[in-house]
Amino acid sequence: MSSANLTYAVYAAIAALWVLWIVFTFARRNRYVTADGVAARLMRGPIARWVVWASWAFVGWHLFVRGRGAFE
Amino acid sequence: MTEHTETARRSRRVSWRTAAVGAAVAAALGYSWVASGLRPFTHPAAVAVSIPLVATGVVLLRSRPRAGDATEAPRRGWWVWVALFAALMASELISYRLSPRIDHPTLSSIADAIMSTHPGRFAMFAAWLAVGYWLFRR
Numbered sequence: 298m299s300s301a302n303l304t305y306a307v308y309a310a311i312a313a314l315w316v317l318w319i320v321f322t323f324a325r326r327n328r329y330v331t332a333d334g335v336a337a338r339l340m341r342g343p344i345a346r347w348v349v350w351a352s353w354a355f356v357g358w359h360l361f362v363r364g365r366g367a368f369e
Numbered sequence: 370m371t372e373h374t375e376t377a378r379r380s381r382r383v384s385w386r387t388a389a390v391g392a393a394v395a396a397a398l399g400y401s402w403v404a405s406g407l408r409p410f411t412h413p414a415a416v417a418v419s420i421p422l423v424a425t426g427v428v429l430l431r432s433r434p435r436a437g438d439a440t441e442a443p444r445r446g447w448w449v450w451v452a453l454f455a456a457l458m459a460s461e462l463i464s465y466r467l468s469p470r471i472d473h474p475t476l477s478s479i480a481d482a483i484m485s486t487h488p489g490r491f492a493m494f495a496a497w498l499a500v501g502y503w504l505f506r507r
Binding site for chain 2: 299304305307311327329330336338340341342343349350357361362
């Protein structure tokens with residue numbers, strides 16, 4: 298397996314685990330913290346909410362303004 | 370007031386709300402289509418991304434963090450969220466440190482491949498807006 302395929306496989310495995318955990322916690326939301334619960338908890342913190350905003354801003358700026366190769 | 374009148378008023382309220390949500394979604398999709406058609410590294414692209422950033426920043430400034438009912442919220446599974454986030458960040462950083470990029474793709478280079486067409490770029494922009502709405506609506 299090439300390095301690229303291995304990296305794609307790792308990303309795919311992590312993405313699959315994310316989806317499974319989101320679905321699992323939603324199905325058992327009275328016992329487990331859901332994605333919505335994580336977001337709500339983060340947005341309750343006076344500093345954490347700005348960290349979340351800055352992270353979201355970074356992603357948007359990096360993907361749509363700086364474009365391809367901005368950090369290469 | 371009769372029960373019939375109250376039911377009619379309630380259904381009118383629901384249909385107004387449905388129309389408003391539909392209009393907001395259509396506006397967000399239209400905005401995403403226009404914004405995703407702009408070239409990176411240009412002022413129009415910077416403005417198109419800045420508008421939602423400023424809007425959400427104002428929302429955050431005007432709202433106060435809610436204390437919430439942390440005692441009633443379930444606490445199980447926090448470590449899994451942290452572990453999943455750490456795994457994603459670790460694989461991203463490992464790929465970022467290695468080269469060439471074609472052998473060690475990062476999330477950004479994968480996103481670049483998806484965004485090489487206008488529909489792909491539109492889908493990414495709309496998803497970014499949707500995540501922003503999901504995060505900052507509370």
